[in-house]
Amino acid sequence: MKKKAAILVVDDDQDITDSLKIILENHDFTVRTASNGKEAVAALEDQIPELMILDIMMATDTEGFDLAYDLKENPKFKNLPIIMLTSFLEKVREEGPGDFAYILGEQWPAHWLFEKPLDTNRLLDKIDDILKESPSP
Amino acid sequence: MKAPRDFLSEEGIQFGRNSVREEVERIQWLISIRWWVPLLIAASTGIGVLAGFDERLAKLFFVAAYVIGYNTFFYRWTRKSKAEPAATQPRLHHFLIWQAAADCSALWLLAYFTGGTISPLCFLFVLPMIPVSTTLSARAACGFMASVLVGLTLLAIVEQLGWLPHQALVFEDKEIFSSPNLQQFLFNLLVLYLLVATATFLAYTLFKAKREKTKTLEALFESANRLNQKFWRLFSMIQTIGSAQNLDQVLRMVTSESAAVIKVQGISVKLLSDDGNYLRYAAAHGLPDDFVREKVVDIQKSPLNKRIIEGEPFVTGNVSAKEIFQFGEILAEAQIKSVLFLPLRLEGKVIGILGAYCLLPDRFTEEDVDFFRLVAELVAIALENARAYEAVEKLVQERSWYMLRVAHNLRAPLAGMLSILDLIRGQYLGSLNTEQQEYLRRLDRRSRTMLMMINELMTLARSREAQRTDGTESVEPELVARRIRRTFQERAAEKNISFNLTVPENLPAIRGDLETVEQILENLVSNAIKYTLPDGKVEVKFSPVVTMIRIEVSDTGIGIPKADRSKLFSEFFRAENARSIEKTGTGLGLAIVKEFVDKLGGRILVESEEHMGTIFVVDLPVAIK
Numbered sequence: 001m002k003k004k005a006a007i008l009v010v011d012d013d014q015d016i017t018d019s020l021k022i023i024l025e026n027h028d029f030t031v032r033t034a035s036n037g038k039e040a041v042a043a044l045e046d047q048i049p050e051l052m053i054l055d056i057m058m059a060t061d062t063e064g065f066d067l068a069y070d071l072k073e074n075p076k077f078k079n080l081p082i083i084m085l086t087s088f089l090e091k092v093r094e095e096g097p098g099d100f101a102y103i104l105g106e107q108w109p110a111h112w113l114f115e116k117p118l119d120t121n122r123l124l125d126k127i128d129d130i131l132k133e134s135p136s137p
Numbered sequence: 138m139k140a141p142r143d144f145l146s147e148e149g150i151q152f153g154r155n156s157v158r159e160e161v162e163r164i165q166w167l168i169s170i171r172w173w174v175p176l177l178i179a180a181s182t183g184i185g186v187l188a189g190f191d192e193r194l195a196k197l198f199f200v201a202a203y204v205i206g207y208n209t210f211f212y213r214w215t216r217k218s219k220a221e222p223a224a225t226q227p228r229l230h231h232f233l234i235w236q237a238a239a240d241c242s243a244l245w246l247l248a249y250f251t252g253g254t255i256s257p258l259c260f261l262f263v264l265p266m267i268p269v270s271t272t273l274s275a276r277a278a279c280g281f282m283a284s285v286l287v288g289l290t291l292l293a294i295v296e297q298l299g300w301l302p303h304q305a306l307v308f309e310d311k312e313i314f315s316s317p318n319l320q321q322f323l324f325n326l327l328v329l330y331l332l333v334a335t336a337t338f339l340a341y342t343l344f345k346a347k348r349e350k351t352k353t354l355e356a357l358f359e360s361a362n363r364l365n366q367k368f369w370r371l372f373s374m375i376q377t378i379g380s381a382q383n384l385d386q387v388l389r390m391v392t393s394e395s396a397a398v399i400k401v402q403g404i405s406v407k408l409l410s411d412d413g414n415y416l417r418y419a420a421a422h423g424l425p426d427d428f429v430r431e432k433v434v435d436i437q438k439s440p441l442n443k444r445i446i447e448g449e450p451f452v453t454g455n456v457s458a459k460e461i462f463q464f465g466e467i468l469a470e471a472q473i474k475s476v477l478f479l480p481l482r483l484e485g486k487v488i489g490i491l492g493a494y495c496l497l498p499d500r501f502t503e504e505d506v507d508f509f510r511l512v513a514e515l516v517a518i519a520l521e522n523a524r525a526y527e528a529v530e531k532l533v534q535e536r537s538w539y540m541l542r543v544a545h546n547l548r549a550p551l552a553g554m555l556s557i558l559d560l561i562r563g564q565y566l567g568s569l570n571t572e573q574q575e576y577l578r579r580l581d582r583r584s585r586t587m588l589m590m591i592n593e594l595m596t597l598a599r600s601r602e603a604q605r606t607d608g609t610e611s612v613e614p615e616l617v618a619r620r621i622r623r624t625f626q627e628r629a630a631e632k633n634i635s636f637n638l639t640v641p642e643n644l645p646a647i648r649g650d651l652e653t654v655e656q657i658l659e660n661l662v663s664n665a666i667k668y669t670l671p672d673g674k675v676e677v678k679f680s681p682v683v684t685m686i687r688i689e690v691s692d693t694g695i696g697i698p699k700a701d702r703s704k705l706f707s708e709f710f711r712a713e714n715a716r717s718i719e720k721t722g723t724g725l726g727l728a729i730v731k732e733f734v735d736k737l738g739g740r741i742l743v744e745s746e747e748h749m750g751t752i753f754v755v756d757l758p759v760a761i762k
Contacts, residue, residue, distance in 0.1 A: 015553030019560040026565050087548045116552035120559050
């Protein structure tokens with residue numbers, strides 16, 4: 001039987017982490033949660049997941065963004081796929097990675113960006129796509 | 138917008154050359170009239186002989202031939218000089234004298250062949266005096282008249298002494314006007330002298346008034362022309378200033394434009410603090426950096442500035458040691474000799490001081506001061522406009538920023554709520570009966586309605602930007618390039634970065650407004666310079682691509698450094714509205730760039746390689762003609 005893929009969900013909103021955890025677990029993922037960047041790093045050091053879901057604005061406006069950049073620079077984590085979440089940009093609702101990735105090109109550290117409130121089905125589809133593309137670590 | 142300049146410059150040239158052109162025309166007229174003279178001589182000689190004059194009169198045909206000869210020469214000469222049209226007044230006058238001299242010699246012969254000084258044709262000597270005395274100066278006309286009189290005297294002498302045979306007029310074998318006695322002869326000569334002199338005098342005096350009037354007119358034209366040029370420069374200054382809106386931009390333009398308008402080395406703008414106690418250097422053009430950097434003047438300690446603030450202009454054409462003390466040594470080092478300070482006045486209130494600095498001594502005349510006063514008024518208005526504009530912008534931005542923040546803070550809990558709803562409705566926590574499902578569906582619907590309302594609020598906060606363009610404006614790539622060059626060449630030079638802008642000729646205009654296009658480029662170029670190490674290269678290249686104008690901004694930079702990266706996101710967040718916070722903040726402005734490119738209907742792409750550099754490619758649609 002296929003090994004369950006591990007996902008780390010990082011968000012300071014516990015309502016989000018709790019509900020995502022249950023939903024994702026119901027879709028056969030192993031889910032751990034963290035409520036800030038520091039906890040996330042600790043969780044990553046403990047075990048590297050197949051994918052990370054990361055909220056951008058936590059204690060600071062750019063906490064998630066900063067974490068993603070740091071991870072990209074760390075050889076240990078630089079291949080970790082990241083899906084970012086934000087509750088302010090409505091533009092990302094359109095299909096595509098959004099303005100960030102479009103302009104930043106190389107500088108953009110994530111695979112995808114979703115707007116909150118999340119469309120659960122689209123999130124699940126995206127997770128499947130990404131995991132299919134990237135070889136498991 | 139182009140018309141006034143063409144009008145001014147063309148008219149300007151014509152004004153100055155008016156009198157020369159008139160003289161050329163007069164000389165041409167003289168030559169054309171002269172063709173009739175030999176005809177007249179020949180005809181009257183023919184008639185004379187037929188009527189009974191002696192056939193010796195036929196010698197006059199030689200005179201006619203002589204006139205044809207020299208007139209042909211003059212005619213050819215004018216033809217030739219038309220090819221090289223640098224006709225100057227002295228050259229024209231020489232030409233006129235030569236013609237008059239030739240005419241006089243022809244007359245001399247005519248008189249000689251028809252009886253000498255007693256010839257009835259002698260009175261014709263007044264004719265060549267007219268063009269000479271109406272055109273030349275009094276001295277030249279008198280000189281010419283004197284030589285004509287000498288010529289007449291010589292004619293009389295040679296005849297009296299019998300050196301040349303007397304050519305009498307013989308009619309029906311009878312000599313007419315024959316051998317007068319000496320008294321009669323002298324009387325004749327005297328009358329002739331008087332005739333010529335009177336004709337010269339009359340022609341000269343009559344035309345003198347007209348000539349003086351022409352001269353005055355010309356002087357007036359000259360000064361009108363000068364004024365026109367000044368106003369044109371002011372006009373173009375207003376145009377340039379009018380196209381800029383934020384204060385920094387206006388200050389930068391105002392100083393460089395006014396330096397160009399009044400043609401001086403440097404211009405400074407000092408602005409009065411709100412309490413009116415200090416003057417702060419807000420901008421400077423063409424002055425040493427140390428001179429203006431962070432410099433604040435305490436008005437109580439500077440009687441000079443105090444006087445200017447009170448409304449008195451300050452001019453000096455030779456900066457003295459005592460004044461140097463007030464301006465600082467840097468000014469002396471820069472070898473500034475003349476300075477001019479004027480209060481910047483707006484509706485009677487002084488808001489600062491405009492200064493002009495020149496390397497030449499005694500540069501500023503009364504007229505310059507008056508003109509500079511006009512410039513100062515314009516500058517004051519431009520500054521006040523920019524301030525007002527910025528204040529309004531800031532207010533709008535602060536409000537939008539606040540609305541955006543509120544919207545975000547409303548969306549966040551709603552997102553959590555909807556996530557939990559998803560969880561329950563997806564029956565992840567256990568199955569639901571139909572009634573439960575129905576009520577949860579209603580709850581979900583109400584929450585999404587709320588979400589929609591919040592989204593609308595966000596759109597509203599954002600919409601202010603979108604209203605700006607109406608699609609009819611267009612921007613010349615050449616103009617944008619020039620302004621970008623002006624804005625950044627110093628900054629690039631300071632970092633020893635080579636900064637190149639290339640715009641091919643005849644590029645079509647870009648659709649959109651100047652401010653938007655300029656901001657796109659300002660942001661990209663400013664980043665390129667910021668993230669390029671000294672000795673690197675920044676290039677901006679314009680090129681046509683089908684219906685777009687492609688602008689490539691490339692650098693040999695290092696990419697965006699770590700410290701600035703997190704700002705990228707916050708910038709995106711803010712850029713949704715708060716553009717000025719952005720500008721003074723990180724200076725990245727990429728989100729703004731994207732926003733603006735979208736607004737103009739263009740596209741932007743980036744390629745970046747670590748340690749190699751970054752290239753931004755912006756395609757903007759061309760204006761519809």
